[in-house]
Amino acid sequence: MYKDTVSNSFKLGRVTKIIRDMFYELDYSEIFLPAMDRYSPELRGGLKTAFNNEFYVIKPDVTSHLLSSIIKEEELKVFYVSEVLDGTPKGKWQIGTEWIGGKVVLKDKIIEQILTVKAILKALGIADFMIDIGSLRKWREIIEQYHLDKKTVYEAIEKRSISAMGSMNIPGKARGALMGLLQKRGKTCDDPFIDGIIGAVNDDCMMVDFGTLRHFDYYDDIVIEIYTRNHGKMLGGGGQYVNRGQDCFGFALDLGVLSQLASETLGNSQEGDSND
Numbered sequence: 001m002y003k004d005t006v007s008n009s010f011k012l013g014r015v016t017k018i019i020r021d022m023f024y025e026l027d028y029s030e031i032f033l034p035a036m037d038r039y040s041p042e043l044r045g046g047l048k049t050a051f052n053n054e055f056y057v058i059k060p061d062v063t064s065h066l067l068s069s070i071i072k073e074e075e076l077k078v079f080y081v082s083e084v085l086d087g088t089p090k091g092k093w094q095i096g097t098e099w100i101g102g103k104v105v106l107k108d109k110i111i112e113q114i115l116t117v118k119a120i121l122k123a124l125g126i127a128d129f130m131i132d133i134g135s136l137r138k139w140r141e142i143i144e145q146y147h148l149d150k151k152t153v154y155e156a157i158e159k160r161s162i163s164a165m166g167s168m169n170i171p172g173k174a175r176g177a178l179m180g181l182l183q184k185r186g187k188t189c190d191d192p193f194i195d196g197i198i199g200a201v202n203d204d205c206m207m208v209d210f211g212t213l214r215h216f217d218y219y220d221d222i223v224i225e226i227y228t229r230n231h232g233k234m235l236g237g238g239g240q241y242v243n244r245g246q247d248c249f250g251f252a253l254d255l256g257v258l259s260q261l262a263s264e265t266l267g268n269s270q271e272g273d274s275n276d
Contacts (some may be wrong), residue, residue, distance in 0.1 A: 019253075042067065062084060076099070135221055223240070234254065
């Protein structure tokens with residue numbers, strides 16, 4: 001199923017070591033979740049299977065898997081390296097972090113993790129990147145105010161489709177609010193929380209974009225997406241969520257894309273690039 005598995009593993013391993021060492025220096029602890037767990041509604045993604053009349057999920061979304069495994073309220077500042085499946089046997093390798101609970105306020109958690117993303121990409125020699133920040137809460141407020149269909153609105157947002165929003169059978173004020181938010185993109189947004197994050201990061205790579213969405217429904221408000229400008233590649237993303245009343249934030253990076261881009265700047269591993 002996978003071609004050139006060994007040489008690809010060398011590339012993934014080289015990038016993973018660089019990032020793993022950085023996480024340890026930042027006082028993150030590495031976690032290892034089982035490859036398969038009993039099915040529960042809390043688990044997202046993964047590949048569903050059955051065994052002995054029981055349903056299981058193979059390699060589910062790591063955040064939902066971690067949250068379903070927590071049995072007590074405590075601060076966790078962790079990272080992981082995992083292959084993640086999304087309904088098919090072929091997955092993607094990710095490396096990511098989760099900062100759950102603790103005394104550090106949410107805003108500072110988000111700032112530190114965005115700065116961590118920047119440091120990782122710099123260490124890999126990847127300079128051509130942007131980090132978009134958006135707010136799910138602002139969309140929910142409009143949807144609830146005008147009693148709109150969430151699924152229809154989110155589909156239009158994901159397509160960045162002004163025409164789809166324009167053709168909705170909804171009040172004119174609702175349409176105007178949706179289209180105005182979708183077109184909102186810039187360095188500031190008159191939201192003190194988001195503007196405070198951007199000001200603290202203080203880098204031209206940061207951009208407010210309310211068209212930024214993340215697919216998992218556990219995200220509560222602030223979300224980010226990380227991508228390259230010229231290559232047009234998605235590097236990863238993350239977001240804010242609440243667990244047992246605790247503010248949390250996490251992000252994940254696509255190791256396959258990172259290894260491809262890093263090999264262009266750091267050079268290919270001779271050990272992993274042989275074609276014999």
